[in-house]
Amino acid sequence: MPLADIIREEIERDGPLPFSRFMELALYHPGLGYYRRGSAVFGREGDFYTNAQLQPVFGRLVAQQIDRWRQELGAPAEFCVVELGAGRGETAEVARRCLPGVRWTAIEMGCPWPDEPVVGVVFSNEFFDALPVDSVERRSGGWVERRVGRRGEGFDWVLGGEVQPRAGLPDCPAGNRIESCERAMEQLERIDRLLQRGFVLSIDYGYTHGEIATAGKFPQGSLMAYKNHRADPDVLLEPGERDITAHVNFTALIERGKELGWETLGFSPQQEFLARAGAGDNFAYALGAxxxxxxxxxxxxxKTxxxxxxxxxxxxxxRKG
Ligand SMILES: C[S@@+](CC[C@H](N)C(=O)[O-])C[C@H]1O[C@@H](n2cnc3c(N)ncnc32)[C@H](O)[C@@H]1O
Incomplete structure (x- = not known):
């Protein structure tokens, strides 16, 4: 049965769906979801590029930086790296060669997480932007949910009831839309249970609340679909055939981290992070051929x-602990 029919049936049965449910089915339905069909999604033959396709340079620089943090933690024997949303494992493959003796666990959808708490680094590249989000619209009195209903053979937005998302939302004018990222908050709590001591390194595209409030970024929200290297804001089209992403709400990540007792050590453009990672002899190492x-x-x-x-x-x- 096509994925669109499965979603239509669920709407018939349960009424309009939270967008997070639509996104979950579109991306992760077993066998039919975009990331579960087994076809190429990354790189030239797929729909988009990530840092992870720029190997070995990306993996080498990340590994060198992680090794500095390993030293900072006193190089404990149990030091390990847990990579969330590892995709095709390109970064893991390069980094393991750079860090012999360091356990690098690459976790994809459906993989178990380590049973025991770890000391080390929880790393992700474009993991948070791929987590299902809900879509909400600002009203004078609060936030209203935008759900997904049927329209003919396709899908359309339907306004739901008032909601009070747990994840912090930016201040913005009535009529603006944005995504609420409960799943990202759940992942942070899971990371907190996993990480006994160490660093959480998250690379992604996203915004801060300040940028929404002062620069008026994303008045219609940041949801975007990708197919054949083209972006399309109509995320309800062709579920399962296209990637769907939301910009990451970094303020929500930082604030929840603080609530969990983590210290924010840095928030910078990737450019700056990589420039620091490459300091000393590390650029020479990363560019060795x-x-x-x-x-x-x-x-x-x-350069890219x-x-x-x-x-x-x-x-x-x-940083935790
Ligand atoms: C945009 S891709 C990025 C993949 C890779 N990190 C890269 O940079 O190429 C997001 C990945 O996160 C994975 N993912 C989404 N939710 C996940 C979850 N709950 N646990 C583990 N992986 C997940 C997806 O299957 C997908 O491979």
Whole structure:
């Protein structure tokens, strides 16, 4: 049965769906969801690029930075890295070669998390933007949920009731829309239970509440669908055929981290983070290659990491314990 029919049936049965349920089915329905169909989604043959395709330079720089934090923690024998939403495992593959002896656990949808609390780093690249979110609209008295209903053979937005999202939302004028990220908050709480002591390194694109309030970013919300390297704000089209993302609410991540007792060590553009990671001899190491052609390819990767994705992606570093 096509995924759109499954969603239509669920709407017939339960009424208009929270957007998070629509997004969950569109991306993660077993066998039919965008990330579960087994077809190419990353890179040139897929629908979008991430840092993880810029290997080995990305993996080498991240690994070098993580090794500094390992030293800072006193290089404990049990030090390990847990990577959330590892995708095709490209970063894990490179980083494991750079950090022999360090356990790097790459976790994808449906993989178990380590049973025991860990000391080390919980790392993710474009994990939080792929978590299902709800869509809410600002009203003078509060927030109203936007649900997904049927329209002919397709889907359309339907206003639901008033909601009081648990995750902090930015201050914005009535009529504006934004996403509420309860699932991201749940993941932070899960990370808190997992991480006994160490760092949480989250790389993603996103905004702060201040940017929404003062720069008027995303008046219609930040939901976006991707197919064949094209972005489309109509996220209700072709469920299962396209990626759906929301910009990450970094203020919500930072504030929930503080509530969990974590310290925010840094929040910077990826460019700055990688420049620091490459300090000392690390750029030379990251760009090391056997042939001039290979070296030129690695220099191009670094350029894209610093000046393409480097300006739009951001890096949040939090510390527990
Ligand atoms: C945008 S992709 C990024 C993949 C990879 N980190 C990269 O940069 O190429 C998001 C990934 O997060 C995974 N994901 C989403 N929810 C997850 C969850 N609850 N647990 C583990 N992985 C999840 C998806 O399956 C997908 O592979």
């Amino acid at each position: 056997d042939t001039e052609d290979a070296a030129a390819r690695l220099r191009m990767q670094l 990491l610093l000046f393409g994705m480097g300006e739009t992606f951001r890096v949040l570093l939090q």
